[in-house]
Amino acid sequence: MKNIYRPIEAVLEDIITESPTIKTFVLRPKEPFEFRTGQFIELTLPGVGEAPFTPSSDPNLKDKIDVTIMNVGEVTALLHSSAKNISLGIRGPYGKGYPLDKFEGKDILIVGGGVGLAPLRSLLFSLFADIDKYNKVVLRYGARTANDIIYKEAIPHWAKKKKVDLVTTVDMGSPEWKGNVGLVTTILKDLPLDLKKAICVVCGPPIMMKFVTLKLLDLGFNPKDIYLSMEKNMSCGLGKCGHCRIGSYYICKDGPVFTYEQLKDLYDIWD
């Protein structure tokens, strides 16, 4: 019988520095590992612990997984100080991910904040691979400073892709930054979208998701068309321990992607 808690071994093949606090870890699993965009994995650092992360790589690749991780605490700090070629464990994938079938034929607004662009990169890979199925992809990304922007080399290439409209912003400007200055909500105006057939996907820190959601409702988005990627401290990742409960939902099993319609009447969803 398959042990659902048993991690697969993966070699840490490469480490890419994205910003002073964020790195992308390129993992080569020893067995093929499949996930759908928006699903998450539990990553184990042997002898230290495990933590949930959403792959940021192309879900069509079965032999390689990228995870883009911010250094915030014990597991992530040790990962950030790790060297290449060590063995890690991955288990999963868990959760439901993005319902791509519901996005077909639509204008897709994607709003990312900080390291929240990581799961969205995997979504972008999926959308780009089948771009004719979608009407357009409008990406709005905000970081604290120009230094904190992740995927700096990829962003200009994405901006030139067919059907893509991309704007980035930083909270604090600097002499070398020529783009928009202001929170991500400041670039959610004059959007090139047909609201009647648009959906929005949001991923970032809870406070950013809260204010982006309020702005989207103001713009006329329907709560059922706003997809939020929720985070909570997790343990089992499979709906058994109750750690990630929010109202009647388990983030790990029923999410981590929810529509605002599902969450709007629950207590303190942004904590």
Ligand SMILES: Cc1cc2nc3c(=O)[nH]c(=O)nc-3n(C[C@H](O)[C@H](O)[C@H](O)COP(=O)(O)OP(=O)(O)OC[C@H]3O[C@@H](n4cnc5c(N)ncnc54)[C@H](O)[C@@H]3O)c2cc1C
């Ligand atoms: C479904 C899911 C997907 C995620 N994807 C990513 C990702 O792609 N990239 C990324 O950098 N992070 C992601 N996270 C957050 C990541 O899991 C936490 O940053 C990580 O667990 C922190 O572990 P730690 O041992 O380093 O920190 P700890 O020592 O446990 O804690 C350090 C600080 O981080 C806070 N924290 C701990 N766990 C979480 C958590 N799960 N959510 C929010 N705050 C937390 C603590 O309250 C504390 O303030 C995701 C979380 C979830 C639930």
Ligand code: FES
């Ligand atoms: S993490 Fe255990 S129930 Fe969700």
